[in-house]
Each structure stands twice: as structure tokens, then as C-alpha cells.
Amino acid sequence: MTTISTPTPTRPWLPSTKDKLRDLFFFLLSIVATYVIVAITPMKGKLAYFILFFLLYMSLTAGLQYFARGSAAAKDAFVSSLVAVGAVLTVMPIASIIGTVVSKGYKGLHLGILTTDMSLAAPTDPIANGGLLHAITGTLTLVVLALIMSVPIGILTALYLTEIQGSLSRPIQFLVQAMSGVPSIVAGLFILSAVLYPITKGYSGLMGALALTILMIPTVARTSQEVLKLIPDDLREAGVALGGTQWRTVAMIVLPAARSGLITAVILGIARIAGETAPLLLLTGGGDTVNPNAFNGSIGSLPYYIWKSFNAGSPEAITRAWAGLLVLMIIVLVLFTLARLLGTRKVAR
Amino acid sequence: MTTSAPVRVVPAPRELTTQPRFSDKVFRTVVTIGGLSSLLILGLIAIFLAYRGYEVLRQEGFKFLTSSDWSISVDDAGNVVDSTFGLAAMLVGTILCSIVAVAIALPISVFSALFLNFYAPGWLKKILIAVIDMMAAFPSILFGIWGFLVLMPSVEYWAKLLNNYFGFLPFLKLEPYVVTRSPFVAGVVLAIMIIPIVTSVAREIFSQAPLDRIQAAYALGATRWAMIKAVVIPHGKSGVIGGAMLGLGRAMGETVAVYSVLNIVFQVNWQVLLGAGGNVASLIILKFGEASPYEIKALMAAGLVLFLLTLVVNAIADLIVRGTGKSGR
Numbered sequence: 001m002t003t004i005s006t007p008t009p010t011r012p013w014l015p016s017t018k019d020k021l022r023d024l025f026f027f028l029l030s031i032v033a034t035y036v037i038v039a040i041t042p043m044k045g046k047l048a049y050f051i052l053f054f055l056l057y058m059s060l061t062a063g064l065q066y067f068a069r070g071s072a073a074a075k076d077a078f079v080s081s082l083v084a085v086g087a088v089l090t091v092m093p094i095a096s097i098i099g100t101v102v103s104k105g106y107k108g109l110h111l112g113i114l115t116t117d118m119s120l121a122a123p124t125d126p127i128a129n130g131g132l133l134h135a136i137t138g139t140l141t142l143v144v145l146a147l148i149m150s151v152p153i154g155i156l157t158a159l160y161l162t163e164i165q166g167s168l169s170r171p172i173q174f175l176v177q178a179m180s181g182v183p184s185i186v187a188g189l190f191i192l193s194a195v196l197y198p199i200t201k202g203y204s205g206l207m208g209a210l211a212l213t214i215l216m217i218p219t220v221a222r223t224s225q226e227v228l229k230l231i232p233d234d235l236r237e238a239g240v241a242l243g244g245t246q247w248r249t250v251a252m253i254v255l256p257a258a259r260s261g262l263i264t265a266v267i268l269g270i271a272r273i274a275g276e277t278a279p280l281l282l283l284t285g286g287g288d289t290v291n292p293n294a295f296n297g298s299i300g301s302l303p304y305y306i307w308k309s310f311n312a313g314s315p316e317a318i319t320r321a322w323a324g325l326l327v328l329m330i331i332v333l334v335l336f337t338l339a340r341l342l343g344t345r346k347v348a349r
Numbered sequence: 350m351t352t353s354a355p356v357r358v359v360p361a362p363r364e365l366t367t368q369p370r371f372s373d374k375v376f377r378t379v380v381t382i383g384g385l386s387s388l389l390i391l392g393l394i395a396i397f398l399a400y401r402g403y404e405v406l407r408q409e410g411f412k413f414l415t416s417s418d419w420s421i422s423v424d425d426a427g428n429v430v431d432s433t434f435g436l437a438a439m440l441v442g443t444i445l446c447s448i449v450a451v452a453i454a455l456p457i458s459v460f461s462a463l464f465l466n467f468y469a470p471g472w473l474k475k476i477l478i479a480v481i482d483m484m485a486a487f488p489s490i491l492f493g494i495w496g497f498l499v500l501m502p503s504v505e506y507w508a509k510l511l512n513n514y515f516g517f518l519p520f521l522k523l524e525p526y527v528v529t530r531s532p533f534v535a536g537v538v539l540a541i542m543i544i545p546i547v548t549s550v551a552r553e554i555f556s557q558a559p560l561d562r563i564q565a566a567y568a569l570g571a572t573r574w575a576m577i578k579a580v581v582i583p584h585g586k587s588g589v590i591g592g593a594m595l596g597l598g599r600a601m602g603e604t605v606a607v608y609s610v611l612n613i614v615f616q617v618n619w620q621v622l623l624g625a626g627g628n629v630a631s632l633i634i635l636k637f638g639e640a641s642p643y644e645i646k647a648l649m650a651a652g653l654v655l656f657l658l659t660l661v662v663n664a665i666a667d668l669i670v671r672g673t674g675k676s677g678r
Contacts, residue, residue, distance in 0.1 A: 047507070076572035083468055086460020087477065090548060093541045094484045097495050156383020164380055174667060175387040181595070181663035182656065183602025184489075185630045186394065189652040194397040214390055221387070246369065247376035268486070275488020278604035278630070282637060303490050307605070310494055318498075325491055336483050 026064070030057040054085055101325050108323025118305070119289040123312035127319055132327060134290045135305035138205065141294045142284070142301055143270055145209035146216055151266055153213075154220025158265075161221075162228040163250055180218035187214040188279030196283060203285030205294035208301070211279035220269040227261030228254065260342045267339040271332050277303035302328045394656060402650030405643075409434055413650065419615045419632075421644050434647040436654060438617045442532060442627025443658075446607060447600035449536025449621055454544045455593045461544075462551035467573060467581070478552075485545035493609035496538035501610060504534045508622045523622045530612035532626035538606050543596035550592030550670065554585040591669030598662040602655065604630040629655045 015023075034053040037043070043052070058081040066074035113131040121130025157176060161169055191211045200207065231254055239249030255262070280286070285298025286308060302324055309321035369377065399406075406413060416435030424430050461481075465474055508528045515521045558581045566576040607628045613635055614625035633648050640648060 045506075047503075047510075072572050072575060076574040079574040079577070080468060083460045083464035086457050087464040087469070089457045090461040090544050091477065091480060093500075093544075094480060094487075096499065097487070097491060100495060100499050101491070153383055153386045156380050157387060160380045160384030164377060164384075166381065168381070168384065172384050172387060174664070175391055177667045178660055178663050179387050179391060181598045181602070181659050182391075182394070183604065183630055183659055185604040185633050186398075186602070186652050186656045186659075189633065189649055190394045190397055193401040193649055194393060197401075214394075217387065217390070245373045245376075247372045250376070271486045275490060277488065277490045278634065281605075281634060303488065306490055306494070310609075321494060325494060328488060329491060332486055332488065333483070336486055340479060 022064075023061075026060045027057065030060055054081070057081060098329070101322060101329050104319070104322040105326025105329075106323075108319040109326070113323070113327075117288060117290050117300070123309065123317040123320075124314045125316060127316055127323075130320075132302070132305065132324065134288060134300040135302045135324065136327070137290050137292075138284075138287075138300040138304075139274065139302045141205050141299065142209045142212060142280075143274060145206060145294055146212035146273055147266065147270065149209065150213040150216040150220055150269065154217045154265070154269070155224050155262065157217070157221040158224035158228055159250065161225050163246070163254070176218050176221050179214070180222065182214065183278075184211075184215055184276050185278040185282075187211045188282040190214070191279070192282055202296070203283065203298040204296050205284060205291070205299040207283040208280050208299070209294070211283055212273040212276060215276060215279075216269040216273050219272045220265050223265035223268050224258075224262055227258050227265060230261070231257050264339045264343040267335050267342070271335040271339070274331055274335070275303055275328050277307055280304050281307065302331075391660075395653070398649050398653035398656060401646055402653050405434055405647045405650045406653075408432075414440065414654070417615055417617050419636075419647075421641065421647075423641055429641070429643045432643065432647075434644075434650070436629065436632075436651055438615050439613075439627040439629045439632050439651070440654070440658075441617050441619065442611075442613075443601055443629050443655075445532045445619065445621060446535045446539060446611070446626065446628060447597050449533055450539035450543055450600040451593050451597050453537060453540035454547050454596055455589075457540075458544050458547035458551055458592070458596075459589060462548050462555055463577060463581070465548075465552050466555045467577065478549075481545045481548055485549065489542065489603060489606045492538055492542050493606035496534070496541075496606060497609045500538065500541075501530075501534055504537045505529060505531075507537075508533050512622055520619070520621055522620055524620075525623075527624040528622055529624045530610060530626075531622050531624045532611065532618075533621045535607045535611040535626060535628070536621070538610055539600040539603060542603065542606060543599050546599060547589075547592045547596040550595060551585065551589050554588035554592070554670075555581055558584045587669055587672065591666045591672075594662055594666030594669065598659045598666060601662065602630060602659045604634055607631050608634050629658075 030053055033056050034049055037052055038048055058078055061081060062074045062078040065077040108127055110128055110131075112128065113133075114136070115133060116129075116131035117134035118130040119134070157172065160166065161173060161176075188211045191207055191214075195210060196202075196207050235253050235257055236249055239253040240246070244252070280301050280303055284301060284304060286304035287298035287300050289300075291297050291299045306321045306324040306328065309317040309324060409416075413434060413436055415437050416433065417438035418433040418435050421432040421434075422430045461477075465477055469477060505528045508531060511521055511533075512523045512528075516523065562580045563576060566580050571579065608631040611626045611628055611631060612624050613627055613631055615627070616625065618625045618627070629651055633651060636644060636648060
């Protein structure tokens with residue numbers, strides 16, 4: 001009888017338990033050492049903890065690698081900790097922002113916030129007076145108007161770049177990119193000089209929406225273009241082979257196939273403009289009452305409300321500003337999550 | 350029985366043509382017009398701002414860019430008695446803030462992009478990308494108020510430390526000793542705002558590094574860092590510079606966040622840590638509220654300068670980024 005021995009599969013490239021334990025040990029060792037050094041030397045503060053811990057951990061791991069495997073491995077270990085620090089520094093501000101806004105903003109929330117406006121409340125009034133109704137309806141009005149104007153233009157631009165691909169494709173691609181870099185304040189000044197002064201001569205929601213349109217078009221155009229590029233050419237060829245004109249092919253095959261991706265583009269566009277402040281400061285007047293007429297009279301909006309409360313300076317007003325920021329942040333987060341959920345199945349049918 | 354020979358009816362041959370149908374012509378025209386809208390809007394912005402600002406630009410001439418006085422006096426009837434407008438301090442401040450921002454953001458972004466592409470495990474990568482993209486969508490007013498109320502005290506402390514230990518460097522000098530609301534603070538806030546943008550451009554570029562070369566480097570026994578140094582960085586260098594320029598363009602045009610944290614002074618100041626800065630976009634917000642019609646024209650001219658500045662920076666950035674995308678390896 002012969003016994004057949006099958007070797008158990010091994011994965012020598014993965015870190016073994018011993019390696020993991022060793023890494024953990026060095027990690028804990030640097031934490032302890034940092035703590036001790038901060039305690040016995042005059043270096044104090046969060047910054048000292050952060051920098052010391054980083055330096056200690058880096059030199060410990062790099063030193064270990066140097067003695068175990070030589071200088072190339074030591075450099076590798078050094079860079080590994082460096083890039084990890086880069087990632088931590090990237091994410092730290094966002095954690096701080098979300099944490100601060102939530103912890104300071106919830107104090108400003110109350111039941112009446114969605115049903116009352118600020119027309120009868122002074123900046124120094126207690127939080128329970130007044131609410132966000134005018135700001136939310138105003139932002140909604142501005143966004144809807146900007147949506148009506150920018151979505152067709154944005155999608156047409158994307159269609160030109162993907163479906164027609166004429167001789168102007170390259171310059172237009174370039175211009176769309178350039179347009180996405182237009183500072184929001186310049187968009188506001190433009191509407192001020194081109195529409196508000198010569199034609200309407202007064203603040204209104206429409207003026208704000210026009211400026212937001214300029215800022216939203218490039219976002220919608222670029223995201224839609226990415227989505228339309230993903231639609232396989234087979235679908236377009238099938239449409240033409242069935243005798244469809246290009247118009248019918250685009251309208252009945254390409255656009256429906258890209259539907260959820262296009263919705264993502266629109267949502268990202270809304271997220272881009274929902275918190276835009278600078279042009280609204282120039283163009284909308286920022287009223288304190290609900291203004292149902294978007295074409296006449298000053299209109300409130302969330303960013304304007306936050307800006308006004310922040311500049312009013314009283315503790316109550318600052319709390320109101322944080323509450324406004326919390327609401328704005330939640331809106332942006334919801335929109336963004338929605339866009340990601342839809343965006344994961346871009347070419348769904 | 351005779352039957353008449355069947356008459357052969359030959360249908361007239363269908364005209365074969367490569368001309369698009371009428372509906373397609375309409376479609377193509379409409380789409381082309383929509384596509385040209387970006388040209389139209391950009392052109393109109395330049396034309397209208399130039400038209401409104403023309404009077405001031407002609408009065409000030411080249412001094413508009415080189416002098417740093419900004420004053421206007423109006424008599425009781427509302428007539429302009431005397432006015433000088435100069436953007437020099439604001440332009441210097443804008444450039445200073447954005448350079449600080451890019452200098453801080455670029456290394457951090459490159460490191461985090463490398464981490465995302467080559468170090469992070471799959472699940473962490475997914476989460477981090479979502480978080481960083483979301484941060485790019487956060488409104489600037491959020492960064493501004495957070496920067497003013499939360500970040501500013503720490504940054505002022507860092508500024509003091511920098512001045513203490515590196516004060517001998519010419520650009521970190523500090524006299525008089527005022528650190529509040531300096532270009533450095535504004536630069537840090539701007540850096541936090543542009544890190545997500547630069548990170549995603551860098552990540553995109555790094556992920557296009559040719560896989561065969563990466564594997565070849567590993568097969569030759571390279572460590573991860575040696576592979577990055579030999580393959581990824583040469584491939585992505587110019588693309589990352591383009592991404593940094595893109596961030597620079599964003600930083601130059603940012604208004605609300607800078608206005609919240611920066612002390613605006615009409616005096617050219619090259620000291621990064623000194624609490625006196627300038628910013629074209631913030632100037633517009635600062636002066637707009639109580640500006641007379643003539644001063645508004647000066648603000649329009651300032652807007653035109655800002656517009657052209659960001660346009661040029663963005664154009665260069667776009668050329669660099671697209672150039673690397675095409676060449677592949």
C-alpha cells in the first residue's frame with residue numbers, strides 16, 4: 001500500500017501570525033513610548049503626540065526591517081508608514097468636520113424648524129423662535145430652477161461629445177473643463193452684470209438660479225459624458241441596423257440605457273450647487289420670509305441663512321448657523337449616497 | 350384561353366443617399382447648439398465683465414494690477430470725487446494663499462493616492478474613495494465656518510511653532526508679530542478643500558500605470574517602494590503636476606471659505622504667517638455690500654482678472670492631465 005501525501009497549500013507571501021503579532025507589538029510600543037516622552041519632556045499637545053508617534057513607529061519598523069532584510073526593505077517600511085500618514089491626514093479633516101457639525105448643530109434643531117421662518121425672530125432670540133422654512137423652500141426653488149435650465153444643456157453637451165463627435169469635440173471638451181473651473185463668485189458677477197443690472201434690476205430667485213446653472217452645467221455634462229461612453233456601441237449599431245435614425249437611436253436606446261447614470265449626473269450636479277454661497281450673496285438678497293415667487297423679490301436659501309447667522313455673531317445665531325450647516329450637510333450626504341447607489345449600476349436595464 | 354402577359358411593375362429604385370434624414374439634421378443641429386453653449390457662456394462672461402469694467406480699466410490702466418490702493422470718495426450728491434483702484438495686494442494674497450494650499454495639499458494627496466492604489470486592502474480602499482469623493486462635494490461654506498471656529502486656533506499655534514523654529518527662513522519671517530487670520534490659515538483651509546480633488550486626480554493617474562511593468566518590477570525582486578519609484582512615479586509625474594494645477598485653480602477662485610478666515614489688508618504682503626492678506630474673490634464679497642455703482646465697476650474688473658487667471662491655470666492643468674492620459678506609458 002502506498003500512501004499519497006498531499007502537501008497542504010501554503011501562502012508564504014502573506015504575513016504569518018508571528019509577523020502580525022510583531023507589528024502589533026511595535027505599534028503598541030510606539031504608543032507607550034510617545035505617551036512617556038510627552039509626559040517627561042516639555043513637548044505637549046495633540047501635535048506632539050501625532051508627530052512623535054509617527055516618528056517612533058516609522059523608525060522602529062524601518063530599523064527592524066533594516067536589521068532583518070537590509071536597506072531596501074527599510075526604505076519600503078518607511079514609505080509604507082508615510083503613505084498611511086497621508087491617508088490619515090486626508091481623512092482627519094472630514095471626520096472633524098462631520099463630528100463638529102453634528103455635535104454643535106443638533107442643539108439648534110427643534111420641532112418648529114421645518115414649519116417657521118425667521119421673519120419674526122431676531123438673531124439674539126432663543127433657538128426655539130424661528131426656523132428654516134424660508135431657507136429650505138428657497139434652496140429648493142433655486143435648485144429646481146437651475147435644474148430645469150442646466151440639465152438639458154449639460155446632457156446635450158454630453159451627447160455632442162459622445163454621439164456626434166464632430167470637429168468641435170476637442171475644443172468643447174476643453175471649454176467644459178474650463179467652465180468647471182470658473183469661480184462661483186465670477187458666475188455671480190456675470191449674472192449681476194448681464195441680467196440683474198440691465199434687465200430685472202432687483203433680487204430674485206431666478207438670478208441666483210441662473211448663476212447656479214453656470215456652475216452646474218459642467219458637472220452634469222462631464223458625468224453624463226462618462227456614463228454615455230459606457231453604453232456599448234453594439235446598442236447604437238443595433239438601433240441603426242433596425243432602420244432607426246440617429247435621433248431615434250439616441251432617444252429610444254442610448255438615453256434609456258443610460259438612465260440611472262444620467263440621474264446620478266443630475267444628483268451630483270445638485271450636490272455641487274446646493275451649498276454654493278458666493279453667487280447667492282450677490283444675487284438673491286436673502287429674505288427672511290418664505291417667498292413663493294421665484295421671479296420677484298429677495299429669496300432666502302440655506303447657505304445665505306448660514307452666512308447671515310454666522311455673521312450676526314450672537315451665541316444663538318452661531319448655534320443657528322451650525323444647525324443650518326447640519327441640515328445642509330445631511331442634504332449633501334443623502335444626495336451623494338443616492339448618487340453612489342444609482343451609480344454602481346450605471347448601465348442597468 | 351389566353352391570358353395577358355403579366356405587366357411587370359418595376360418600383361422606382363429608392364434613392365440611396367448618405368445624407369442624414371430631416372429629423373437627424375434637426376437633432377444634430379440642436380445637440381451642436383447645446384454643445385456650443387459652454388463656449389457661449391464663457392464668451393459672454395468675458396465680454397460682460399470687460400464691458401462693465403472697461404471704464405475703470407481705462408482709467409487705471411496697468412496700475413490696476415500694480416498698485417494696491419483701493420479707495421473711493423463720493424460727495425453728497427453721489428458723484429465720484431476721487432478714486433484709485435489697484436489689485437496688487439489682492440493678487441499677491443491670492444497667489445500666496447493658493448501656493449500655501451498646494452504646497453500642503455500636494456504631498457498629502459500624493460501619499461494618500463499611493464496608499465489607496467498600492468497599500469490599502471480592498472474594503473478600506475472602497476470606503477476611503479467614497480469618503481474622499483464625498484468630501485469633494487462638501488460646500489465651501491462648511492469649510493469656511495469650520496475653519497474659522499475649529500481649525501483656526503490650532504493653525505495659529507502651528508504658525509507660532511513654525512516661526513519659532515524656522516523663523517530664519519525668509520518666507521517664514523514674522524514682523525510685526527501677528528498671526529491671526531494670516532494667509533497661512535487661509536492656505537491650510539484651502540489645502541483641506543483641494544486635497545480630495547488632487548487625490549482623486551492622482552489616484553486616477555496612478556491606477557493607469559502599466560500593469561506589465563509593475564509585475565516586471567516585482568518579478569525582478571523590487572520592494573513595493575522600489576516598484577513605485579521605478580514605474581508609478583515616472584508614469585504619473587506630469588499628471589500629478591496637472592492635478593496640482595487644477596487644485597491651484599480651485600484655490601484661487603474660492604470665496605466664502607477664504608473670506609471667513611482671512612484678514613484683508615490693502616497692502617502687498619509676502620509674509621505667509623503675517624495676519625494681513627488679500628484675495629480677489631474675498632475682496633468682491635467684502636466691498637460689494639456698500640459699493641457705489643462706480644466701485645461695482647471696479648469689482649467687475651477685478652472679477653475679470655480673477656476669471657482670466659483661473660482660466661489660464663485651468664487650461665494649463667487640463668493640457669497636462671490630458672497629455673498624460675493619452676500617452677499611456
